[in-house]
Amino acid sequence: MSLTRQDVEKVALLARLKFDDDQLDKMTSHMVQIIQYVDKLSELNTDDVEPMAHALDINNALAEDEPRPSLPREEALRNAPKRDDECFLVPAVLGE
Amino acid sequence: MSLTQKSATEQLALLQSGELTSVELTQAYLDRIQAVDSSVGAFLRIETESALAQAAGIDARRAAGQPVGKLAGLPVAIKDILCTKDTPTTCGSKMLENFVPPYNATVVEKLLAADAVILGRTNMDEFAMGSSTENSAYHPTKNPWDTTRIPGGSSGGAAACISADMAPLSVGTDTGGSIRQPAALCGCVGLKPTYGRVSRYGLIAFASSLDQIGPLARTVEDAALLLEVLAGHDPLDSTSVNAPAPAYSETVNQPLENLTLGVVDHHFGEGIDPEIVSAVQKAIEVYESLGATIKHIEMPHADYGVATYYIIAPCEASSNLARYDGVHYGYRADQAEVMAELAEDGSDEGPLVRMYRKTRSEGFGPEVQRRIMLGTYALSEGYYDAFYLKALKVRRLIRQDYDNAFAEVDMIIGPVTSNPAFAQGEKNSDPMAMYLEDLYTVTANLAGVAGISLPCGFTENGLPIGLQLQAAPFEEEKLLRAAQMFQTATDFHTRRPELS
Numbered sequence: 273m274s275l276t277r278q279d280v281e282k283v284a285l286l287a288r289l290k291f292d293d294d295q296l297d298k299m300t301s302h303m304v305q306i307i308q309y310v311d312k313l314s315e316l317n318t319d320d321v322e323p324m325a326h327a328l329d330i331n332n333a334l335a336e337d338e339p340r341p342s343l344p345r346e347e348a349l350r351n352a353p354k355r356d357d358e359c360f361l362v363p364a365v366l367g368e
Numbered sequence: 369m370s371l372t373q374k375s376a377t378e379q380l381a382l383l384q385s386g387e388l389t390s391v392e393l394t395q396a397y398l399d400r401i402q403a404v405d406s407s408v409g410a411f412l413r414i415e416t417e418s419a420l421a422q423a424a425g426i427d428a429r430r431a432a433g434q435p436v437g438k439l440a441g442l443p444v445a446i447k448d449i450l451c452t453k454d455t456p457t458t459c460g461s462k463m464l465e466n467f468v469p470p471y472n473a474t475v476v477e478k479l480l481a482a483d484a485v486i487l488g489r490t491n492m493d494e495f496a497m498g499s500s501t502e503n504s505a506y507h508p509t510k511n512p513w514d515t516t517r518i519p520g521g522s523s524g525g526a527a528a529c530i531s532a533d534m535a536p537l538s539v540g541t542d543t544g545g546s547i548r549q550p551a552a553l554c555g556c557v558g559l560k561p562t563y564g565r566v567s568r569y570g571l572i573a574f575a576s577s578l579d580q581i582g583p584l585a586r587t588v589e590d591a592a593l594l595l596e597v598l599a600g601h602d603p604l605d606s607t608s609v610n611a612p613a614p615a616y617s618e619t620v621n622q623p624l625e626n627l628t629l630g631v632v633d634h635h636f637g638e639g640i641d642p643e644i645v646s647a648v649q650k651a652i653e654v655y656e657s658l659g660a661t662i663k664h665i666e667m668p669h670a671d672y673g674v675a676t677y678y679i680i681a682p683c684e685a686s687s688n689l690a691r692y693d694g695v696h697y698g699y700r701a702d703q704a705e706v707m708a709e710l711a712e713d714g715s716d717e718g719p720l721v722r723m724y725r726k727t728r729s730e731g732f733g734p735e736v737q738r739r740i741m742l743g744t745y746a747l748s749e750g751y752y753d754a755f756y757l758k759a760l761k762v763r764r765l766i767r768q769d770y771d772n773a774f775a776e777v778d779m780i781i782g783p784v785t786s787n788p789a790f791a792q793g794e795k796n797s798d799p800m801a802m803y804l805e806d807l808y809t810v811t812a813n814l815a816g817v818a819g820i821s822l823p824c825g826f827t828e829n830g831l832p833i834g835l836q837l838q839a840a841p842f843e844e845e846k847l848l849r850a851a852q853m854f855q856t857a858t859d860f861h862t863r864r865p866e867l868s
Contacts, residue, residue, distance in 0.1 A: 275745075279745075280741070283741055283744050283745045283748065284725075284741065285717075285725075286744050286748060287686060287728075287740050287741055287744040288690075288693070288721070288724040288725050288728050289725060289728050289729050289732075289737055289740065289741065290722075290725040290726060290728075290729045291729070299737075299738065299741060302738060302799050303738070303741060303742060303745065305799070305800050306678060306742060306799060306800060306803070307742075307745075309674075309675060309678070309800055309803075310675040310676075310678055310679050310755070310759075311675075312672065312675050313672060313675050313676065313679075313758050313759060313762050314754075314758070316669075316672065316762060316765070318758060318761035318762060318765070321761040321762075321764050321765060322761070322764055323757055323760035323761050323763075323764065324760055324761070324763045324764035324767060325577065325760055326577050326607075326816075327563040327564070327577065327767070327814075327815060327816020327841075328563060328564050328607060328609065328816065330564075330606070330607065330609070333606035333607075335603065343470060343471070347470040348470070350468070350470060351466075351467055351468060351470075351696070351697035351698070352695070352696060352697060353694060353695070353697075353698070353699070353700035354695075354700065360695050360696060362695055362720055362723070363703065363706065363719035363720045363723050364718075364719055364720070365718070365720050
C-alpha cells in the first residue's frame, strides 16, 4: 500500500491540519513507515470474524427522558477564545 | 524512615489514631516536592494553598469527631487529564493551556468525597499520546532512578512522583499501557482496571474504547485502597459497568490458594532485554514457591497487538480530537495571521477552514498531529475496510486469546516492557520504535481486561524492572491479592532512588 505526499496533503485538509514542506516530508515518511508496519494484519484471515468495536457487551444504556439542569450558558461560554454575551464567534463562513 | 517514605496505608493509620495531622503530612510532601521536583519535573502545577486548606478542614472535622472519608487526609496527585472544576486542566497540551473546566470528573468528585487532599497535577505526554512523557508541551519528566532517562509515559509524572516520594498516591490513565509502563520503569505499582470499572466522565478523551483511569502507588495495599475509591458505576458514563466495586483494601492481604498462572513463552522471544527475562523468571519462581501452579499458554495473536492498537487508537483519537476547533474552548490562531496567510497563498478554502487548520497545527504537538493524521487516513473513504474494520476483527481474535487463556489459568504473568527506562531523546525521532514500547501492554486495553505492574527487580545499572499480571474482566480483587502475595515475599518495592 503506497502513500504519497499528495495523499498526505489531502488527509491534512480532512483532518483540519496544515503542514509546511518540511513537515509534510517528515509526516509522509513516518506515516509510510507506520502503515507498512500495521499492514501486517493482512497476514491474518479474518473472513468469519465479527468485528469488536468495544470490550463490553453493553448495547444500549438507557436513561429516563427527564429534563435535568444543564451547564448554564455563561459557564459554557467561559472558555471560548472569542464570544459575545450569548454566542461563540467564528470567522465569516459565507464570505463577505 | 521519614514520613514521606511510609506507605499510604501506614500514613492513614497514623492519621486515624491522631498521631499525625493531614496538615503535617501534606506539608511534608510539599517540602519534598520543593526539594526534588526541580530535578524530576513530575508536576505541572502544585496546589499548595488549596491542599493545605483542604488538609486543615479535614483535620478539624476529624478532631471534632465528625465523619470523614476513606482517604481522609491523604495527599493524592492527579494526572492533568482529569477535569477539575475551576482549576486549569491542560492535558499536557498547548491547546488547553488556558482551559478551566466548568465541572469535575467523576473520579475527582470521588476523591473529594473520600477527603483526599489534592496535591497537584502531574505531567504527561500531550493528550496521553506517548511512552516517555517527552511529548508534554510544558517540560519533560525525568526518571528519578536516573534523571538522564525517561520515566515512561504517558502517566510519567504520575509514576515519577510516587517513585520520588513526592506523593503517596496518584491517579493515572492507561490507553495502551500508560499506567503500567511508567510504573514499571519508575519502580512503583500501577493498575489498569477492567474497561468499565472506573467512570471516564470528565477524563479528556483519547481513545474512548480503550481509556481507563487507575491508581499508582508504592505498594499493592495502597493501590487497593485508592482503587476502592475510584471504582464503581456512574450514570454519567454509559460504559461504566453497573457491578458492585469490592472493598479491595479489606481483602488484599488474603493470599490466593490454588493460584494458576499462565506464562506465554512468546513473551520472552527476541528483542527483550535478558535482565528483564531473568527478573521476570525469578518472579515466576517466587510464585511457585508460594504454591502457585505455572502453565504454559499460547496467545497466538499477541504479536498483532501493536498493529491493531495503532489503527484503532488513532482512529478514535482523530474523531475525539475533532472537538479542538478554536471555537468552544482552548487555543485559537490569531485572526489577522489567518487572513494574512490566506491572502499570501491565494487559497480558496476560506477563513473558517483556515482558522481550524492553523489553530490545530499550532495548538497540537507533532505526535498528536501524527495520530490524528493516521486515524483520519485509516477512516477515510476506500481505506476503512482495509484498516479500521480489519483491526476490529483482529481485536476480537485478541480477546478470544484472553478468553481461552482465562479458561485455563487465573492470571497471565509476564513482563511489562521489553527494556528498562531508555535515555531522553533516544526514541523521539522514531515513532515506530516508540510504539513498540507498548508490545506487552496494549493487548489488555484492546481486550478490556485488567492488568497490574509491580516492581520485580533491578538491572545491573540500578534501573527498576516491572512484572505484569493480567486477569479476566472485573477480577481486580484477585489481581491485587496475587500482587500482594509477591510484595509480601519480596522487598523490591521498598528500595528508593537517590535524589538530592
